[in-house]
Amino acid sequence: MAAPRNSPFLPSRRGFIKIWLGAAGGLAIGRMLPVHAEGGLVTFQPNPFVIITPDDIVTIIVKHLEMGQGIETGLAMLVADEMDAARAQIRTRFAPTDASRFHNLLAHGLQATLASTSMANAFLQYRHAGAIARAMMVGAAAKYWGIARGHVKVAAGQLISVRGHRASFGAMAARAAALEMPIAVDLKRRDEFVFVGRSFKRLDTPAKCNGSAVYAADIKREAMLVAVVARPERFGGRAMQVDEGAARAVPGVVAIVPISRGIAVVAETSWAAIKAKRLLKITWNDTDAEIRSSSEIMAHHADLAGKPGVVIREDGDIDAAAKGAATVIQADFHFPYLAHTPMETLDLVLEQAGGRARLWVASHVPGIDQANVAFELGIASHEVEVITVYAADPSVAGRPSTAMRPLRRPRSSRRWGRSGRSSSCGPGKTTSKAVTIDRPRCTG
Template sequence: MKTQMDVTRRRFIQASALTGVGFMVGCSTNAPQNAAATAEAACLETDKLIFNHFVKVCSDNTVTVVIKHLDKGQGVTTGLTAIVAEELGADWDQMRWEFAVADAKRYNNLLWGPAQGTGGSTAIANSWMQLRQAGASAKHMLIQAAANTWQVPAAEILLDQGKLLHPSGKTAAIGDMAIAASQLIPPQNPPLKDPKDFTLIGHKLPRIDSREKSTGKAQYTIDVKRPNMLNAAIVHPPRFGAKAVRIDDSQAKAMPGVSEVINTPRGVAIIADSYWTALQAKQRLNIQWDFSQAENRSSAQLHTEMNQLARKAGTSVKNRGDFNAALSSAAKTIELNFEFPYLAHATMEPMNCVVELTDSECHIWTGCQIPTADKWAIKAITGLPLEKIFIHTQFAGGSFGRRAVPDSDYVAEAVMIAKAMNNKQPVKLQWSREDDMKAGRYRPMAHHQLTASLDSEGNISGWRQRVVSQALLRGTPFEAMITGPIDVTMTEGATQLPYQIPHFAVEGTEVPVGVPVLWWRSVGHTFNGYVTEVFFDELAHAAKKDPVAWRMDLLKDHPRHQAVLKLAADKSGWGEPLPKGKARGVALHESFSTIVAQVAEITLNSDGSYKVDKVTCAVDCGIAITPDVVRAQMEGGIGFGLSAIIGEKVTLNNGEVVQSNFHDYTPLRIQQMPDIDVHIVPSAEAPTGVGEPGTPPIGPAVANALRVLTGKPITQLPIGPVVS
């Protein structure tokens, strides 16, 4: 006789073969981790839970969406849940969510291949059809279950706002049909809603995580406590690549509460009964370092070297037409050289990780951005098989790329420490802000040279950009992403320039530097969006053309770009007169398949100080799943980018990072934040990313406004609070 579990397993196999959403029946065995805790706990008690990889319908009438992406503030818990709720026909109040387990087979990023992770503004884009199908399949099964129960045709049943309705007057909550629906095989190609019938997608929805975040119930890694947990702090080498050759830990170990001092491949860790004790013990360590293999150059030396390289031909990345011929016949030639500093990610919650390691398995709690990479790093350290490594994803207090580390730096450190402790107790490694500022990962330093030729009528006949920087991907597990001669992250946003320019060339030069670099919000677009749009305005001034009108003329093959630019210009009052000392600047950039235009309105004072008064932003991101989240991400991206261009930089002095905290690495202050007006282009196209595309245009928009008032392009960042 077949048991119910046998039937369940067979149907799971059938469902997996039939659909991409992989329905299965059973109950969850993981303790709740988030906002769904109360409802999920009740559901577990009844042991009547139906679920697929992404949708769980409980008999208490709650629906839980499994979120395969990290929520680090960008709102994917709301957006992904809304997609399922829309197709399912659920009421928003009954929706819950939970983070997925680390399992690349079920929860891979569809745009990345066989890897689970969040980044590149892909969360909504890669989940769009997957979650629509998951929600639609669950809807089909619930309707069919009701049809079987009521003995009526399924076509006569409506599922709306979480209720199953039949013209005869029969009604049921979806929870009432959860068990019966679980016995059904999911459809292979469930019908999807016509977008004109959407009632949640594209409409105003309260963020699903707002209550727990505003009441302090949301759990971040810094909040995690395990039984008998110890705390760890770490001392990193003061220069990248240095090694500890002698450690005097006698004073640190003499402190009450300090249990161990451990020398790891990445630094010296102090284990104590509290984080405060571990921090104090750090100050009592006497460490002698070997700097022979370290990066010992200063920022000034690196800038000089990169500047010289930018004046030489690099490796050709894009070549259309004949730039040299255009240059030789030019009526006018313009050239600008740009200089960018290292930048920190400066997340509000510094890096941290909790590890519970035994001889047979490893559990970690962290704001995990790329579970697949972290699991492989843990496997290399512990020797455990991947299936014995469990990641409990928490909310993350910001990332901007910082938690997507190819070598899993802080996670690897925490596991190394736990292993060195002989797996005795759980341990939480908490970096201080100074740790991450002085020994973290940075946006690369870079130099760009742009040269253009104008013909006798003032048209751009040729354009060449030379990029000199460190390669983000070279020498990392992600190096396979480099498909051309140069790391693609150096030139993204430069090679795809949408303007009609007949002779066009992009060259790149990779520079090896011993400073660890990492993608930073919008990655290569953060450089290339700035230099191309500032340079374009410089050409507009030289040709005596209106910057918006000229862009519109050169975007004739890109109507979506034109529509975004026109919307931003119209809403900003472009062309309308401004009082003396005020000006507007414009910038347009596409990144991660999303087009953003911004107009910055500024005031320049007589002493050279300035204020960004207002930013008008237009965005085309396809269909806006949750418009409020889109607006919030544009606002956040603008603030983040504005912060970088006004006051942020990381400086090296003989290889050591000078800055240590927010007193000398100065992010944007609240009084510097401009008014922001965001407009979303209506669209029926598939959704694209919004986490990063708001950042690239703000820098050039502000610089171009200052150019109107000062007559000089801004080619060295940060600008500072005063225009020099």
């Protein structure tokens, strides 16, 4: 439960380190970031998650991927609530790839969006970020007006003194930037929330309705090539023989290259690549492929469920309890493969120039894709800029490495001196979550 306004939020030393300490050993929020200027005006950024500009815009840096689940709005409202900002002045920006500042506190130091942990790990972190920004705004106003901090209140993005002074966040941004950042700050009580726990329109809805929201498929670069992949119908299948004749005759086709999981077609346009892909005549080798039916796979898992497995946790002796129990209830719960058939294809855009690269992608774990690109191009990870875009479907997000394969170094934009988009579309784009069988047993 949140600490009341009249008492500071003071976690234990261990709790503070767990919440704020970055993966590289630096405080992810417990430090003032360098003050910088945009358009000649001082920009106030009290921590990695909040930026306040003189035009009175409050920009929230969103460290998690927005893929339709609403986390962009959720995180922004946490900050806005603790700041007492007006909803109209809130903007968002996806975080750059930097696990030292933007890691998921429940994902072993990775900058990751997974397992429904986004709000769980960021709830206190983003509230604390907003509370720090608010405290510094109040401190700046109090110092400027020559009054005690307790004589300044905040409402809807306005700083108001008991003497009638009023100022916006933007007007106090430069003065707040000159103050030391507080460590202990007050968090709101539940009954003080303005946004948290209430229903309101999502921040991304207008852009997604008017077409201005940017997805990887929207990115266009000069002289960009497009790659699509023909994949086997069975997992583990490999191309044994390929007749490329008709495909190579399609105007705009640049190359047809084998990759580990299929055949990539590289062309000047998406349509040329898709058309050529359809004209490929591929004989697949299913020797190492998964050829069992769903029922056969489920039967195999049912057999495994009856055998001893790895014990994760054991409390008491269920077998002994069952022998002396009046009633034993046991049931099998079968969870089949869950098909991920996305509305959006797997897309990414990769551009390389002057020993650096830029990657536009919707990724659950952008650091992995940054490292993969760096490895394939033979450059350092920090030379790869990952630009996070919206994902239209959670099934797509997090699998860019699959779409990246046709753009890898031996066959990449380096070879043709062009930017490249890789798309997975048509048959073979479906992925699945694993099949499981749960067998709980209760005694009474």
